[in-house]
Amino acid sequence: MTSFSACAVCGDQSSGKHYGVACCDGCSCFFKRSVRRGSSYACIALAGNCVVDKARRNWCPSCRFQRCLAVGMNSAAVQEERGPRNQQVALYRSTRRHLPPSVSAPSPTPHSQTFHFQILAQILVTCLRQAKVNEQFTLLERCQQDAILQVVWSEIFVLRASHWSLDISALIEGCGDEQLKRLIFEAHQLKADVLELNFLESLILCRKELAISAEYAIILGSHSNAALVSLARYTLQRSNYLRFGQLLLGLRQLCLKRFDCALSCMFRTVVSDILKTL
Numbered sequence: 001m002t003s004f005s006a007c008a009v010c011g012d013q014s015s016g017k018h019y020g021v022a023c024c025d026g027c028s029c030f031f032k033r034s035v036r037r038g039s040s041y042a043c044i045a046l047a048g049n050c051v052v053d054k055a056r057r058n059w060c061p062s063c064r065f066q067r068c069l070a071v072g073m074n075s076a077a078v079q080e081e082r083g084p085r086n087q088q089v090a091l092y093r094s095t096r097r098h099l100p101p102s103v104s105a106p107s108p109t110p111h112s113q114t115f116h117f118q119i120l121a122q123i124l125v126t127c128l129r130q131a132k133v134n135e136q137f138t139l140l141e142r143c144q145q146d147a148i149l150q151v152v153w154s155e156i157f158v159l160r161a162s163h164w165s166l167d168i169s170a171l172i173e174g175c176g177d178e179q180l181k182r183l184i185f186e187a188h189q190l191k192a193d194v195l196e197l198n199f200l201e202s203l204i205l206c207r208k209e210l211a212i213s214a215e216y217a218i219i220l221g222s223h224s225n226a227a228l229v230s231l232a233r234y235t236l237q238r239s240n241y242l243r244f245g246q247l248l249l250g251l252r253q254l255c256l257k258r259f260d261c262a263l264s265c266m267f268r269t270v271v272s273d274i275l276k277t278l
Contacts, residue, residue, distance in 0.1 A: 008071040009064065010057040020074045026057065031068045034061070035078040041065055045126050055273065059122045061115070116174040120161075123168070124267060125274055127160040128153060132278055134198070136223035137205045140216070146275050148210045153271050155204050155254055162187035163197055183254075190250040195234055200251050202227035 005014040007024040018028035033039070041062035043050060050060035052067045069075075128149060131137060137145060149156075161168065162184045172184055192200060206224040211217035235243040 009067050009073075010052055010054050012054040012057075018073070019077045021068075021072050023068075023071075023073070027064070027068065030057075030061075030064060031073050031075075032078050034065050034068075035075045039065070045122065050122070051277070056277065058118050059125060061118065116171050119171055120168075120175070121267065121270065123161055123164070123171075124153070124157050124271075125278075127157050128274060129278055130160065131156050131201060131205060134201055134205055136202050136227065139223075140219070144212055144216050147212050148205055148207070149275055150271065151210055152204050152207075153267070156201065157267075158183050158187050158254060159197065159200060159204065162190075163192060187250070187254055190247060192247065196231065196247060199227050199231040199234070200247060203231075203251060204255070 005022050006012070007014045007027055008021050009023050009027040012024040012026065014022040015025045015028070016022065019031060023031075034041075039061070041060075043060055043062040045060065048063060048066070050056070050063035052060075052064050057064055131149065132145065137148075140148075161172075172181055190196075190200075203224060206220045206227060208217040208220040208224065211220050231247065232244050235241075235247070
């Protein structure tokens, strides 16, 4: 009877030793691809401690690659690609480096789109995690939280991603999704500060029409009113008398525009799984 051998990186079933470590084919290919391309990853959550397991190994390439190194995978054992394809890749990279500013880069390839989707999925995880600790939202029971996030996750994503602390415009561009670019651009025009973002997030999360019971409808209505009052006071304190109305109109446009783009189609299938991990 063959004994089960777990992948040292993600815990999936190992297919044997690869680059000095027992791991699955997925992690083996990921490591080989990363080394050959000289890929440089950055942890989207900025903490460098994302969970790497069978279900979430594709969420953060940076933490997955660091995990590969931590368990002893040997980058020197990855043989360099030979032949025409390697020369084509080198030529492609050289061409991109020397493109003048006036010349647009080539259209995103399916592989690069997949990579960008994976990074944006990690941003989605961070956005949902932030929503979970929202001052009003955290007071709700888990069942009500999940029921709301299943509906408004796309609005939370667009609001937060459009005001991300790092420049992720290249990621958005790399997806090749014009509607997503437009949504992010329009939301970015709000130019909300940290407190305004929190108030707007509360208004998205605390809609009484998403209540799972009459009691929760009352609670959500109360939370929503409190967020409205807080936002109004904050904008008045800054002597910006038009700001309150501008933010509410921007939020209304964000909520009216359904997130029916390619990214939404992909995320829709994983949102439930993400919520189970938070």
